[in-house]
Amino acid sequence: MRVVARPDALDVLRERGAVYVWPRALRCCKGRQYVLEASLDRPEGEFELVHAADGFRVHTTPGLVQPDELHVELDRRGRVRAYWNGQGWIG
Numbered sequence: 001m002r003v004v005a006r007p008d009a010l011d012v013l014r015e016r017g018a019v020y021v022w023p024r025a026l027r028c029c030k031g032r033q034y035v036l037e038a039s040l041d042r043p044e045g046e047f048e049l050v051h052a053a054d055g056f057r058v059h060t061t062p063g064l065v066q067p068d069e070l071h072v073e074l075d076r077r078g079r080v081r082a083y084w085n086g087q088g089w090i091g
Helices: 007-016
Strands: 002-005 018-028 031-039 048-053 056-060 069-074 080-084
Touching: 002 007, 007 018, 007 056, 007 069, 007 080, 018 080, 031 080
Parallel strands: 002 069, 018 056
Antiparallel strands: 018 031, 048 056, 069 080
């Protein structure tokens, strides 16, 4: 898995040391879609290490298939956001 992030997001990831990523189901007009949630603080639940390089680690829920690219960015409020292969949903 390759992590793609802008310099501001990389600085925060390196400072905090880890990012946690998990899927969240959304109901949509044609069933369910899944998006990624991300946090710099460890949420409740089980996580496994899937990437460690460039001064930080990526943890995901067990069994989550790894993307080719995990895009990480900061929103306007400084919260971390993650995208799967550049998309807003997993699929």
